[in-house]
Amino acid sequence: MxxxxxxxDSSPSNGPKPLARTVRDAEADAVRATWRGKVRxxxxxxxxxxxxxxxxxxxxxxxxxxxxxxSRSLVQMATGAGKTFTAVTETxxxxxxxxxxxxxxxxxxxxLGDQTLREFQNYATPDDGRRFTELYNVDKLTGAGMAxxxxxxxxxxxxxxxxxxxxxxxxxxxxxxxxxxxQRSPTV
Numbered sequence: 001m002x003x004x005x006x007x008x009d010s011s012p013s014n015g016p017k018p019l020a021r022t023v024r025d026a027e028a029d030a031v032r033a034t035w036r037g038k039v040r041x042x043x044x045x046x047x048x049x050x051x052x053x054x055x056x057x058x059x060x061x062x063x064x065x066x067x068x069x070x071s072r073s074l075v076q077m078a079t080g081a082g083k084t085f086t087a088v089t090e091t092x093x094x095x096x097x098x099x100x101x102x103x104x105x106x107x108x109x110x111x112l113g114d115q116t117l118r119e120f121q122n123y124a125t126p127d128d129g130r131r132f133t134e135l136y137n138v139d140k141l142t143g144a145g146m147a148x149x150x151x152x153x154x155x156x157x158x159x160x161x162x163x164x165x166x167x168x169x170x171x172x173x174x175x176x177x178x179x180x181x182x183q184r185s186p187t188v
Contacts, residue, residue, distance in 0.1 A: 141154060
């Protein structure tokens with residue numbers, strides 16, 4: 001069976017190592033060879049710690065990413081509705097089950113970067129209760145880019161970036177195209 005590739009599943013900028021990994025994954029399980037294939041097969045969402053709007057947002061993100069025509073999604077939630085917690089929960093699911101290696105998390109104000117970092121540090125994973133940062137490295141990006149060991153890069157965006165601008169910035173920072181974008185403002 002041939003894996004279904006959609007926009008963002010494969011790119012020459014990913015380099016030979018990710019391509020080799022995709023080929024090995026395809027030999028082992030052709031349906032789940034790409035990140036999109038893995039997103040289509042995510043385990044059920046554990047909803048005990050989530051509000052109904054957060055569950056709806058996460059399910060919408062995953063439905064959007066599973067479609068071959070989408071490589072991003074947009075979530076709108078009211079102030080105080082738990083956008084950051086929702087984004088951290090989805091980041092965890094994409095890193096653990098969705099085949100993602102890195103996630104770029106953009107914030108529109110510098111103080112939100114500190115708040116977001118604390119949210120990642122305090123997040124208890126729903127399956128075994130360990131802290132997110134025990135499992136994955138989270139780094140605030142500097143002018144030097146994303147640390148090689150980082151799974152999540154936090155970056156303050158001085159201006160709102162359009163998708164092509166963000167994609168080229170992500171590639172410069174070492175983030176594979178197709179990584180999620182979470183932006184804190186009225187939208188995540």
